[in-house]
Amino acid sequence: MIQFADLYKAFDGKPVLAGVTLDVQDGETMVIIGYSGTGKSVALKHVVGLLQPDGGDVIVDGRPVSTLDRAELYGLRREIGFVFQFAALFDSMTVADNVALGLRRRRLSEDEIDERVREALALVDLTGTEDRLPAELSGGMRKRVGIARAIALRPRYLLYDEPTTGLDPVTSAVMDQLMVRTREHLGATGIVVTHDMRSAYAVGDRIAMLYEGRIRQVGPVAEIQQTGDPVVRQFIEGRPA
Amino acid sequence: MIAQLGRRTVDAVKAVGRFGHFVSDMGRALPDVATWGGLTVVQMRRVGVDSLPVALFIAAFTGVVLALQASYTFTGTVPLYFVGTLVGKTMMLELGPVLAGLALAGRVGASMAAELGTMKVTEQVDALETLAYDPQSFLVVPRVLAGTLMFPVIVALAILTGIATGWLASLVLLDLSTQEFLKGLKLFYRFKDTWFGLFKSATFGCTITLVGCIVGLATRGGAEGVGRSTTRAVVYSAVLLLVLDAFWALVLLR
Ligand SMILES: Nc1ncnc2c1ncn2[C@@H]1O[C@H](COP(=O)(O)OP(=O)(O)O)[C@@H](O)[C@H]1O
Ligand SMILES: [Mg+2]
Numbered sequence: 001m002i003q004f005a006d007l008y009k010a011f012d013g014k015p016v017l018a019g020v021t022l023d024v025q026d027g028e029t030m031v032i033i034g035y036s037g038t039g040k041s042v043a044l045k046h047v048v049g050l051l052q053p054d055g056g057d058v059i060v061d062g063r064p065v066s067t068l069d070r071a072e073l074y075g076l077r078r079e080i081g082f083v084f085q086f087a088a089l090f091d092s093m094t095v096a097d098n099v100a101l102g103l104r105r106r107r108l109s110e111d112e113i114d115e116r117v118r119e120a121l122a123l124v125d126l127t128g129t130e131d132r133l134p135a136e137l138s139g140g141m142r143k144r145v146g147i148a149r150a151i152a153l154r155p156r157y158l159l160y161d162e163p164t165t166g167l168d169p170v171t172s173a174v175m176d177q178l179m180v181r182t183r184e185h186l187g188a189t190g191i192v193v194t195h196d197m198r199s200a201y202a203v204g205d206r207i208a209m210l211y212e213g214r215i216r217q218v219g220p221v222a223e224i225q226q227t228g229d230p231v232v233r234q235f236i237e238g239r240p241a
Numbered sequence: 242m243i244a245q246l247g248r249r250t251v252d253a254v255k256a257v258g259r260f261g262h263f264v265s266d267m268g269r270a271l272p273d274v275a276t277w278g279g280l281t282v283v284q285m286r287r288v289g290v291d292s293l294p295v296a297l298f299i300a301a302f303t304g305v306v307l308a309l310q311a312s313y314t315f316t317g318t319v320p321l322y323f324v325g326t327l328v329g330k331t332m333m334l335e336l337g338p339v340l341a342g343l344a345l346a347g348r349v350g351a352s353m354a355a356e357l358g359t360m361k362v363t364e365q366v367d368a369l370e371t372l373a374y375d376p377q378s379f380l381v382v383p384r385v386l387a388g389t390l391m392f393p394v395i396v397a398l399a400i401l402t403g404i405a406t407g408w409l410a411s412l413v414l415l416d417l418s419t420q421e422f423l424k425g426l427k428l429f430y431r432f433k434d435t436w437f438g439l440f441k442s443a444t445f446g447c448t449i450t451l452v453g454c455i456v457g458l459a460t461r462g463g464a465e466g467v468g469r470s471t472t473r474a475v476v477y478s479a480v481l482l483l484v485l486d487a488f489w490a491l492v493l494l495r
Binding site: 045048050070074077078080081082084085086088089090091101102105149153 | 359360363364365367368370371372373374375
């Protein structure tokens, strides 16, 4: 279980998160929606300890992330796959090496690594791209390699930062499918950060809206679709103010 | 005014604190040889390939100019074989390390800052962390070690090149014989000339790569930020290099 417990974070005196509280249950996919620049990525990065909170914490399986020492933090990160917004692939490495990097760290045998890389790439429909460099791939393919890199580690949690942003509608739908497939395959708990409502409805069990540093509303997809909250309504219907 | 001064001081103290933190992080990463060992070799090759042509090119011309300037300065009052002395001493003690160092600040320091800066703003550094790699041992230690180890080698070759072209210039342009040039070269030579220059180079290599890494990893704000980091790395490392040069002269040559 991932719990955001009254999480505060400010940059240069400017508050971004002002008391985010949200529980993500085991096995569910939680979608966090919100306007660009509201701090969705910032919230996600606290889960893996890439940022230190100014107040509150994120608690993963009872462990407050900000209090973990380095070894414990690395242990935690082994259970969490992070898919970055622009994939964050290593430019100088081939697709296969990108996917294998996290596995090498775990000192798996080369055979086992090869096997897992093949399996992960197959799951994202990228079999045959092993020897290509990231620069030779389209944006959608890069994102899929990013997913493969995360799932090759067979994590218990998967965090996606804007998996469909910047993709055409068809490629977005493919990404949604992939996220659902990945979840079935791994049984992982997921957090998906997005402002793409179609994607939110397709992959989410519950949806939470981050607004002005706090969770404005959280509930099952159907409930959010019927919301009476004008702020949430406006966002999900995409109406200008 | 005073508030601004105060802020500057606080910023400076913070920068020193960050630097200390950074270096201690590096120390923590050192036992992790499995991660940085192989990468260091890759970086050494890169530092060598990137910087050797430029360093040798500069040294070659410097050698010629030193020979000509020496003979111009001596104008018959000082025996001409002192040209050998001046070329040798100047190349070894000062111009070899410093000119190569400045060239490398531009090449190696800038390219490391740009590379790590790009990795930072495209979240590749974050990605490394989430894959349970320590960016210090994966990115910084190999680069700084490569700079520290390769730099003396590059400078040694630059010094040899400069002395060689100085000797050729003396032969061809100054009618000095090889015996006379060598006599001058050996005249005040001390072993210290060699190790001083090479030791200094190692500290320059360490400084340039360290600055490149620190500035690169502190990059914020997209492509523009990467550009800013790149120039910043060159300026900082060039300034630090000259300060360090004066420092070593003060400490070791007095
Ligand atoms: N490392 C950082 N340093 C300073 N400001 C940051 C940093 N990361 C994010 N911010 C700021 O925090 C705010 C929220 O950013 P972000 O979480 O990326 O928004 P989004 O909801 O679009 O993902 C933005 O104003 C951004 O400029
Ligand atoms: Mg974001």
